[in-house]
Amino acid sequence: MLEKATTPGRERWREIVERAAAGYLDGGRDPKQDRSRRRQLDLLEAATRVFARDGIAKAKMADIAAEAGISVSSIYDYYPSKEDLAYEIPIRRLAQFYGEFLAQGEPLRTMRQRLRLFLEMATEYAARNPDWARLLYLEIWPSVLIEEARVRRAVDDFGRIVVALVRDGAERGEWSADINAYQTATILMGSITHMIITWLLYRRPEDLVAATQPMVDQLLRLVDAAGP
Amino acid sequence: MLEKATTPGRERWREIVERAAAGYLDGGRDPKQDRSRRRQLDLLEAATRVFARDGIAKAKMADIAAEAGISVSSIYDYYPSKEDLAYEIPIRRLAQFYGEFLAQGEPLRTMRQRLRLFLEMATEYAARNPDWARLLYLEIWPSVLIEEARVRRAVDDFGRIVVALVRDGAERGEWSADINAYQTATILMGSITHMIITWLLYRRPEDLVAATQPMVDQLLRLVDAAGP
Amino acid sequence: MLEKATTPGRERWREIVERAAAGYLDGGRDPKQDRSRRRQLDLLEAATRVFARDGIAKAKMADIAAEAGISVSSIYDYYPSKEDLAYEIPIRRLAQFYGEFLAQGEPLRTMRQRLRLFLEMATEYAARNPDWARLLYLEIWPSVLIEEARVRRAVDDFGRIVVALVRDGAERGEWSADINAYQTATILMGSITHMIITWLLYRRPEDLVAATQPMVDQLLRLVDAAGP
């Protein structure tokens, strides 16, 4: 088992995260279009704010354009529809998030550390980007209606990564091999997610990041103690 | 301490649940209007289905009317607007849920049992009423836009009850008095909620209720082991 | 001329007024239906208030029913449509008004007196029944849309009577035979009507009836002085 622990095949998490992080590398930049790039990013940020505030369904293209300081019809130069615009945001943001996790998680030694990192990064990212967090946790995540495959996959990767980390840790012997990875991942993700949502809705706890740490401690203890 | 265990002051949960369950006792029924009552219930169920399927924002009154087998304008005999119709559903359903929990939880001996009951009832109720669950967990819960106080309160009571149960258990000495009730409640609720949402979105795990039990076991072990 | 002054043929006004006043004698009362009669009158008064307040086009049957203390569908026992209800009011009221004028005007000696009576009665009636006056002067009179012949006729009789009085006075030698009856009637009616409308809209002058008298004096001087 120990040998196996070093087998590349076992590093499920890396594989998943790498693919997830690659999601946004969909084209080189045309230097001529840098100004256009900038506009597009402004647009995405403006859209994030408006979607977060009004919800995707009720958000108006006119409001987004105003927020971005461009004309409504210009939006259609970048995205063919409101939906496409809305979906581009999680695709990019999540890919970026996964990329950051990859960079910071790679040097770490244990899965336990990576698990902690992942959970804490999630809250930190949310705390730093509350509009985006609202959009992700309150709009996109729960949306039954989103069928766009790339969005679905990007969101699902979140859970897959946690499951992979738990499994990888088990295989490496960091905790019981009998651990129910799926169930444990549900607890980890659900707890973090719930805390973030509560913060988004009620601003409680006041300091989201600070409150996360002890909870992660408690959650990791659960992992350590995990039986079947 | 043991005597205190029976002191009314300690039974926070009862107080909260009783008030929450009373939410729907807002009027006796006029026997003459039984037919009307029936229509109204049909309407609420039809609305639940449509809201669950399309989301509140995108749901059409015409679809609801068709689903209920009545005319659109008849809906307005019962509710003054789409919003009001949408809000009536969680208000009633949650009150009913709290009422059932009160009835089943009262005879129990320990808070631990009540905690388990509450969490398991949540998944059972969701499994039995998937449309309603979709509406609650995917639409109403995450909605930033709902400001109607009664809805807000009914939803918030969910968390309040879990916190109260944890606290009551601590005071009765069922677990460490140092337990961080709020954090623990976050974990409990988040885990259950996350599992339900995952089931609603992906039908995984296949048997929601069966999958819940071991997770609740694991969660309760967490409570038992809880330190500060 | 004097003989002619007493000739019945000359008394145009009487003929017109008598026919106009007869408008409401459209049926004897069935003693059994006295209660129903009462209800109907209540309804008409309630409708007058609501029509005066909201305008005929915007008035709602529901409001009228509420104001009358009956059910909406009961209204349809009396009148087949909102329009019919609205039109019944001026038909009755005007006939009643013409009847009163006939009674009070008959004993008078001169057309000048009758003219004065008619103009003053118009303001008095308006002052005493402001709701009805609003309905007549602000809704029915200016309405292009009313095509119901009986209403049209009842309203038109108002002008016809004034013209007839002017003509009769001329024939009786009370003023110049060269008087332009139509033009003079326009001035008389327009002035009175305008004063009433101003009062209805702005409550100015405060005392409508008191303000009318000097104006009628001035108007009659005009008649006296009338040339072609």
Place this chain on the structure above:
Amino acid sequence: MLEKATTPGRERWREIVERAAAGYLDGGRDPKQDRSRRRQLDLLEAATRVFARDGIAKAKMADIAAEAGISVSSIYDYYPSKEDLAYEIPIRRLAQFYGEFLAQGEPLRTMRQRLRLFLEMATEYAARNPDWARLLYLEIWPSVLIEEARVRRAVDDFGRIVVALVRDGAERGEWSADINAYQTATILMGSITHMIITWLLYRRPEDLVAATQPMVDQLLRLVDAAGP
């Protein structure tokens, strides 16, 4: 006079008319938007026709759009609601009318002439713009419901101007200083208004403008002869 006769203080009418005429000078035109201006004017004229025909309350936006040859939603590019559209018409038209009166009335020598001008202009304007006249005299003027301050003021200015002219004439010694300006104005306005309304409703007299002149003669004789 003699100079004093020209003293600003006395020229009440000028002050009122100038302010009233200024109502529509609410912005220079952006030359780039000339096409848009044109559309807007077309729209206003189409709306005038439809409002005149069906009444404001019963007029349909769809009909107005069809009449103007544009789409319904385009109307909302110009005016936020049917009411706003309806109110813009009298505001503009009346300001324009007051402006024309100012231009033509200024060079005149006597208030008597101005009074005649004003009354005759009113009928001429109505005869030339029967749709607008219908809207003003049959819909807006009598409407109890219009509370928009600018409309109210524009309409009220009509009466205020007549009163001012009568007063100014009295002060200049053109007629008795004891004249009851308010009552006289009521007669003048009421007569003209009544004649116009009669013409609008029944097309009688056939030639409105021609019929007006002798009536104004008669009315001015009344002013000349006015006592208290």
Place this chain on the structure above:
DNA sequence: GATGAATGAGCCTTCATTCAT
């Protein structure tokens, strides 16, 4: 490349009217 202008499709809501009881 950017946008002002225009629109069609659609949806919520209102309300006069009907009818079974």
Place this chain on the structure above:
DNA sequence: CATGAATGAAGGCTCATTCAT
């Protein structure tokens, strides 16, 4: 008789999307 209950028809308004300039 009286009415509660139900509805069809209609209309104001919104808004994502298109397109000529």
